Amino acid sequence: MTAQPRIQPQSAATDAPASGALTLSALSKRFAIEGRALPVLDGIDLSVRPGEFVSIVGASGCGKSTLLRLIVGLDTDYSGEIRLDGKRITGTSLDRGIVFQDHRLFPWMTLEENIGLALLNSEIPKEQRARIVCEHIALVNLTGFEKAYPHQLSGGMAQRAAIARALVTEPTLLLLDEPLGALDALTRVHVQTELQRIWMRQRSTVLMVTHDVEEALYLGDRVIVMAPNPGRIRRIVDVDLPHPRDRSSPVLHRLRDEILAELTGAPDPENLVRFPAQEPR
Amino acid sequence: MSARVIAFGTALLPPLLLVGAWQIASSTGLFPPQILVSPADVAGTIAELVRNGELGSHLGDSLFRLFWGFGIGALAGLAFGTALALSRLFEALFQPLFQAARQVPILAFIPMLVLLLGIEEGFKITVVAVAAFFPVALATFDGVRGIPKGWLEVARVYRTPFPSLLVRILIPATVPPVLTGLRLGLTRAWLVLVAAELLAADNGIGQMMEMGRQLFRIDVVLAGVIVSGLIGFALDRGVKLFERRYTRWRVA
Ligand SMILES: Nc1ncnc2c1ncn2[C@@H]1O[C@H](COP(=O)(O)OP(=O)(O)O)[C@@H](O)[C@H]1O
Ligand SMILES: [Mg+2]
Numbered sequence: 001m002t003a004q005p006r007i008q009p010q011s012a013a014t015d016a017p018a019s020g021a022l023t024l025s026a027l028s029k030r031f032a033i034e035g036r037a038l039p040v041l042d043g044i045d046l047s048v049r050p051g052e053f054v055s056i057v058g059a060s061g062c063g064k065s066t067l068l069r070l071i072v073g074l075d076t077d078y079s080g081e082i083r084l085d086g087k088r089i090t091g092t093s094l095d096r097g098i099v100f101q102d103h104r105l106f107p108w109m110t111l112e113e114n115i116g117l118a119l120l121n122s123e124i125p126k127e128q129r130a131r132i133v134c135e136h137i138a139l140v141n142l143t144g145f146e147k148a149y150p151h152q153l154s155g156g157m158a159q160r161a162a163i164a165r166a167l168v169t170e171p172t173l174l175l176l177d178e179p180l181g182a183l184d185a186l187t188r189v190h191v192q193t194e195l196q197r198i199w200m201r202q203r204s205t206v207l208m209v210t211h212d213v214e215e216a217l218y219l220g221d222r223v224i225v226m227a228p229n230p231g232r233i234r235r236i237v238d239v240d241l242p243h244p245r246d247r248s249s250p251v252l253h254r255l256r257d258e259i260l261a262e263l264t265g266a267p268d269p270e271n272l273v274r275f276p277a278q279e280p281r
Numbered sequence: 282m283s284a285r286v287i288a289f290g291t292a293l294l295p296p297l298l299l300v301g302a303w304q305i306a307s308s309t310g311l312f313p314p315q316i317l318v319s320p321a322d323v324a325g326t327i328a329e330l331v332r333n334g335e336l337g338s339h340l341g342d343s344l345f346r347l348f349w350g351f352g353i354g355a356l357a358g359l360a361f362g363t364a365l366a367l368s369r370l371f372e373a374l375f376q377p378l379f380q381a382a383r384q385v386p387i388l389a390f391i392p393m394l395v396l397l398l399g400i401e402e403g404f405k406i407t408v409v410a411v412a413a414f415f416p417v418a419l420a421t422f423d424g425v426r427g428i429p430k431g432w433l434e435v436a437r438v439y440r441t442p443f444p445s446l447l448v449r450i451l452i453p454a455t456v457p458p459v460l461t462g463l464r465l466g467l468t469r470a471w472l473v474l475v476a477a478e479l480l481a482a483d484n485g486i487g488q489m490m491e492m493g494r495q496l497f498r499i500d501v502v503l504a505g506v507i508v509s510g511l512i513g514f515a516l517d518r519g520v521k522l523f524e525r526r527y528t529r530w531r532v533a
Contacts, residue, residue, distance in 0.1 A: 106450065
């Protein structure tokens with residue numbers, strides 16, 4: 001990863017994108033398991049502004065992946081409403097892209113073929129596709145690896161390739177399901193920085209599920225904290241800091257502690273260790 | 282490169298030792314020469330059979346049957362395996378029968394097929410087709426069923442048109458297991474064909490061996506053993522090379 005290109009500080013009013021407004025209203029989802037209904041999502045209400053980056057954190061099994069699958073249109077069996085720019089979602093569409101935790105690149109296709117696959121059904125004229133694929137490979141800093149097969153890429157590179165594939169159709173809404181979950185700590189930090197840079201360039205609406213609270217705060221304009229059984233929104237945290245952000249910002253640290261306390265349950269006074277000889281903490 | 286040469290030489294060692302031992306055993310005179318023909322004599326016989334065109338003619342007949350039998354059996358196996366994997370109804374109807382029938386040794390079908398079809402070309406091609414059918418159908422079924430759901434979801438997300446889905450995703454995803462099935466089917470088909478020709482035929486490499494046995498020409502029998510072994514080996518290797526070439530993306 002080379003030095004970051006110059007990033008224009010975000011000027012909220014002027015370059016806010018016109019499309020990419022997502023609204024979820026009274027969204028509920030249940031699975032039938034052995035004849036019994038298992039409620040997985042219950043009464044989710046959320047409105048995401050065009051171009052906003054929203055992170056979602058929550059215990060595993062609280063329905064985060066299910067929520068993204070509903071929004072991307074892979075599962076249309078739900079109650080309530082999902083609307084993107086006012087239009088009800090009834091299935092998959094090229095204006096919504098998704099990156100799964102496992103990169104899901106096809107092992108028999110080169111990087112450029114994998115990314116080009118996303119354009120097969122797009123309205124972009126054939127003769128422009130190669131150029132667009134090339135640009136997106138450059139966007140995720142993988143220039144030079146166009147002809148590489150997935151097994152020749154590292155985990156971080158493969159995940160960036162998957163991000164390029166999701167972006168190549170220029171979706172108004174990008175969904176990320178723990179996209180960096182399988183990466184080691186150092187690679188994660190790199191790809192997070194990349195992701196921030198890419199998002200600032202593309203300005204599509206992003207909904208990112210993560211189990212890493214710091215990652216959620218570093219990238220998100222808002223962080224949705226979910227509660228399990230059934231999945232609900234427990235709290236929405238505004239992260240009122242301009243992008244690009246400084247990881248060491250005290251605001252991020254304070255919010256991280258708050259969210260972690262929220263996720264792990266409020267501390268029980270009985271369990272607090274007291275040091276009588278010391279000043280109160 | 283030199284490692285490959287060494288590996289090749291190493292693999293050649295046991296067969297050479299075997300032929301050497303055979304040559305020594307036959308030259309001791311301990312065994313009657315009609316029973317234990319020397320490798321040199323067998324080599325001479327093979328050369329003679331090649332020269333007078335007999336071997337070529339028998340081999341041509343056998344390979345003709347293999348080509349048609351395997352072609353028909355493999356295509357049927359591909360179609361059957363795909364249908365079994367994709368259709369619930371088809372699976373409910375045919376899966377138990379298929380699983381039971383594939384346990385029957387192919388050679389056990391021969392008496393029944395002889396009764397039905399006689400011993401003409403139709404019979405031999407059918408036996409070969411049946412032998413090729415089962416491994417190909419099984420591998421195709423497993424291959425199509427084994428396509429990860431996640432890949433199909435990617436295609437749904439990008440709304441990949443069906444022809445592209447078929448050509449770019451479904452077929453490549455099933456190629457490795459299907460090629461393995463085809464290779465297995467091809468070598469099985471060859472084995473069964475030679476066996477069927479031994480039992481009932483007017484020509485072909487198996488029949489050449491059977492004639493040799495009846496005329497007490499052990500050299501001809503052994504020539505047939507060697508040639509059919511080499512052909513089977515070559516068929517297996519040929520498909521393996523093809524497999525490696527077309528699934529190169531698998532090797533890390
Ligand atoms: N296809 C399915 N059928 C039945 N239950 C499912 C299915 N997919 C997910 N679930 C259940 O829904 C719950 C939420 O799953 P998921 O959305 O994957 O959670 P998360 O991504 O937050 O870890 C889990 O209890 C899981 O077992
Ligand atoms: Mg999940």
